[in-house]
Amino acid sequence: MASYSLPTSVKSRPQPEARIRRAVSQYLALGGWFVFPVVQSALSYKGIADLVAIRHGRVVFIEVKTATGRLSAHQEAFGEEVRRAGGEYIVARSAGDVAHLVDALWEEGD
Incomplete structure (x- = not known):
């Protein structure tokens, strides 16, 4: 039985959210942050964020x-739990939404 595969042009076309995720990751990495995606699975914590950034x-x-x-x-609910535990949770709709993280480090002299 033959398997169906999407044409390369369709498979490789990034979705808008994927482009934003990549832009956010690259922007923070340029600012010295260690950024990694959270891989979702059936065993993942429901609602866990897409990215984690550490600096x-x-x-x-x-x-x-x-x-x-x-x-x-x-x-x-995940965002509320993070904040309740004293953590930071951001909803980013563009790389500009995380600019304050890089700016704060510059202000700290780093």
Whole structure:
């Protein structure tokens, strides 16, 4: 039985959220942050953020959304849990939404 595969042009075309995620990751990496994606699976914590960024002991969970994207109930609950535990949780709709993280380090003299 033959398997079906999407044409390369369709498979490789990034979705808007994927482009935003890449831009956010690259922007923070240029600012010296260690950034990695969270791989979702059936065993993952429901609503866990898309990215984690770390610099000088500061850990930030970043949920990436398009301009019209909405958080699911699980994502909202995850963000609340992170904040309740004293952590940082950001919803980024562009790389500009994380600019303050890089700017804060410049202000600290790093």
